[in-house]
Amino acid sequence: MSSAFLTDRYELTMLAASLRDGTAARPSVFELFSRRLSGGRRFGVVAGTGRLLSLLREFHFGDDELRFLRDNDVVDAEALRYLENYRFTGSIRGYREGELYFPGSPILTVEGTFADAVVLETIALSVLNHDSAVATAASRMSIAAGDRPLAEMGSRRAAEQSAVAAARAAYIAGFGATSNLEAGRRWGIPTMGTAAHSWTLLHDSEEDAFRAQVESLGVETTLLVDTYDIRTGVETAIRVAGTRLGGVRLDSGDLPIVAGEVRAHLDELGATETRITVTSDLDEYAIAALAASPVDSYGVGTSVVTGSGYPTAGMVYKLVARQDAAAGWVAVAKASADKGSKGGRKSAFRSIQDGVAVSETISVADGFEQVHATSDHPGSRALQVTLVDNGDIDASYEGASGTASAREHHLRVREELPVRALALSKSDPAIPTVFVDVA
Missing domain, CATH: 3.20.20.70 (Aldolase class I)
Structure with missing residues (x-):
């Protein structure tokens, strides 16, 4: 089954226009990030990466999809020919699922041609905004519960597929079981009821x-x-x-x-x-x-599957770097006062002192000359891993094993949080995000 129609029309109209004016093949870098943490929370939790990679495997345009696009005059004949053979052939680096994030964290970096990457905007945001909102709420609940077990039981308070996704996100963030049988079957989560x-x-x-x-x-x-x-x-x-x-x-x-x-x-x-x-x-x-x-234990329903009042993580997907007509790299960014962003290709590191996170360090460069290395960041932990390499999806992040690995990673990195991050009251992020320009 194709996942390609889990998208917005304007992505395909941009693709069609770029094919027409010759910019479709321009190498580009898109970034998925959050400008701020929803609800005055002190940290966020990345969730949905494994689901996104699985959906990316099915992101193609079959006869039914192409027929709809043609019959409804969504794109022209040239775009239809392009989409007939579309497969994502670019690369994606990003934070591991279960990782913590903060404002400005480059949670996903999508590299490829403009045509390759622009069409992934909606599906990436749909998955990560929902799952990360649930995981962030679930992690706060897990911290509040301490050693007492938590069970997710909110399926009746969400759309049917959202419920399955929410069960997975809650499990990654510290819940021990779910009432949702499909989540148990699909991802090996213990079920209860x-x-x-x-x-x-x-x-x-x-x-x-x-x-x-x-x-x-x-x-x-x-x-x-x-x-x-x-x-x-x-x-x-x-x-x-x-x-x-x-x-x-x-x-x-x-x-x-x-x-x-x-x-x-x-x-x-x-x-x-x-x-x-x-x-x-x-x-x-x-x-x-x-x-x-x-x-001795808790069962949580409505609050966890709705992000405890904040059902989206507020992430955005923006073009941050591209080649110009002379094949030189330039950083690009939206400059509006309340929705501005930081252009340039980025690498992310978490600075650690005595086992405690003290800052999110983001190094920024115009193009591909930036190296993903920790040598310039002593005492830091590199945050990005390769998820897709020239169209080759890393299967280790998918399925039941990927879900279990994400859970283990989250519980491990949560131990790095400073004490102030564990409070439930609204506040600034627990650690600052520091941008460092690479010369």
């Missing part, structure tokens, strides 16, 4: 519902105890399952108070090892408020 309130309401009594669930799933299951009276629900759960019951779930009420009462009641009944899971419209602030409560 037992029963909803409808299960209890289906039966003639709460005890009948609990007994049937235990008989089906075993005593290690988690019983939802707040369909009716919570105290009675806890007593019924332990009477049915015994003191070896795996867990109870709370989905309503003043959770810090209710969790304390339920913990005390479980202990009185001898179920000292029975775990308490809380759900009920949690976000990072609610999770932080439960830090002192006797809660």
